[in-house]
């Protein structure tokens with residue numbers, strides 16, 4: 400489909416050569432490039448303020464993954480006429496506070512009538528092109544660090560099915576409303592080879608993308624994978640989102656030992672995340688420095704695997 404669009408041939412579009420870039424990066428001058436991304440979706444929780452915070456943290460996440468500093472944001476809103484406008488006010492207020500926490504400002508937005516509420520943001524930041532981080536650059540020997548647990552897709556599915564309440568998923572809500580800002584600041588303390596954020600394609604999909612973009616393989620240590628409470632039980636009950644099956648179809652061929660991997664583990668690996676953590680590839684000797692920098696900022700960091708020089712573009716789970 401993308402091939403049918405006109406080709407962009409602009410030397411300032413720095414992400415043209417980066418497969419699966421989290422945001423578009425456009426050079427303005429030698430030391431400064433614009434970084435832009437957009438995301439919006441239907442509510443994944445019932446509380447409007449929680450939804451607003453999650454949507455904003457999620458949209459800003461792509462900027463953090465690329466090492467950018469957020470500057471501005473535009474609200475994108477779909478809202479039914481029949482719903483109480485106060486709900487919209489609460490969504491927007493929480494979103495604005497989250498943008499403020501990121502040190503950025505909302506400069507405008509647009510609302511359309513819609514059958515179902517939708518909210519998200521178009522976000523803009525800046526980065527020094529020399530310090531831009533992307534999916535390209537992971538090297539054999541690197542360790543892989545993930546900064547948030549997994550399982551938000553399964554929890555959101557269980558919430559929608561009224562199997563759990565928002566109180567049951569408080570850890571995941573805290574995770575999803577947390578900006579990747581502190582994790583990105585910690586990244587600046589070390590020599591990062593590659594980074595992406597974990598969202599709709601799940602850990603599996605985003606790890607495969609980084610492996611392909613960097614032309615390396617990855618080994619993921621299943622015992623080290625952090626998962627939010629109750630996720631395994633809910634997945635066993637079949638509360639697995641549709642997006643998880645799309646991810647399996649698309650990315651399981653890139654799991655070299657898929658026959659040996661238990662379905663319970665695939666549920667976690669393929670689970671689409673909302674406002675997930677950063678997946679960071681750093682030289683092994685920098686691991687302690689990054690872990691200390693994360694801890695200093697009260698941010699979690701889980702060493703979940705390593706980069707290898709076998710099976711390029713593919714993942715092995717042990």
Ligand code: CO
Nearest residue numbers: 421461596598
């Ligand atoms: Co992303």
